[in-house]
Amino acid sequence: xxxxxxxxxxxxxxxxxxxxxxxxxxxxxxxxxxxxxxxxxxxxxxxxxxxxxxxxxxxxxxxxxxxxxxxxxxxxxxxxxxxxxxxxxxxxxxxxxxxxxxxxxxxxxxx
Amino acid sequence: xxxxxxxxxxxxxxxxxxxxxxxxxxxxxxxxxxxxxxxxxxxxxxxxxxxxxxxxxxxxxxxxxxxxxxxxxxxxxxxxxxxxxxxxxxxxxxxxxxxxxxxxxxxxxxxx
Numbered sequence: 001x002x003x004x005x006x007x008x009x010x011x012x013x014x015x016x017x018x019x020x021x022x023x024x025x026x027x028x029x030x031x032x033x034x035x036x037x038x039x040x041x042x043x044x045x046x047x048x049x050x051x052x053x054x055x056x057x058x059x060x061x062x063x064x065x066x067x068x069x070x071x072x073x074x075x076x077x078x079x080x081x082x083x084x085x086x087x088x089x090x091x092x093x094x095x096x097x098x099x100x101x102x103x104x105x106x107x108x109x110x111x
Numbered sequence: 112x113x114x115x116x117x118x119x120x121x122x123x124x125x126x127x128x129x130x131x132x133x134x135x136x137x138x139x140x141x142x143x144x145x146x147x148x149x150x151x152x153x154x155x156x157x158x159x160x161x162x163x164x165x166x167x168x169x170x171x172x173x174x175x176x177x178x179x180x181x182x183x184x185x186x187x188x189x190x191x192x193x194x195x196x197x198x199x200x201x202x203x204x205x206x207x208x209x210x211x212x213x214x215x216x217x218x219x220x221x222x223x
Contacts, residue, residue, distance in 0.1 A: 099144060100154075
């Protein structure tokens with residue numbers, strides 16, 4: 001059974017804090033993705049990675065960075081959290097570019 | 112930029128009714144996926160359709176890929192409260208090695 005886990009289900013941070021969101025997959029997938037999901041805006045791609053130490057910008061990378069030091073782990077970093085980064089963050093992995101498997105999500109609130 | 116438009120955005124129906132939701136684009140996709148997302152959870156893959164005109168069935172759910180591979184539909188027969196959720200379609204661009212394009216979803220509520 002495929003599994004993608006995210007480090008926290010709920011997170012509350014203060015404005016200006018550095019925030020780390022961790023994602024781990026156990027399927028030996030090459031590709032990993034970070035999305036944010038907001039009402040009315042759907043899923044928006046932040047960053048993705050097709051291999052270890054590789055990263056590509058998605059549609060909304062501003063204010064975020066990522067790290068992929070190991071194949072199974074993809075971290076999303078908010079360098080200085082702001083209130084407009086309050087959102088649901090979803091991590092996904094895939095073998096090819098299709099059929100993504102999602103984690104349960106992290107609901108981040110920045111106050 | 113490739114877009115996938117889903118309609119309707121919201122749908123509220125009684126248990127036992129039938130419904131169809133649509134996913135449309137002006138672009139051609141090499142395949143298309145449907146996901147269901149329950150509140151507070153991540154999307155879960157339901158099906159992938161690959162061939163133009165393909166029809167796949169998953170119990171009471173019927174998925175169809177348009178002949179031109181630009182659109183898709185999801186039909187639910189005799190909806191049940193357990194079908195409640197956000198239904199997302201996602202297309203795999205022809206260009207290859209490009210991330211999936213997601214629609215914004217149809218939020219379905221089935222009332223007992």
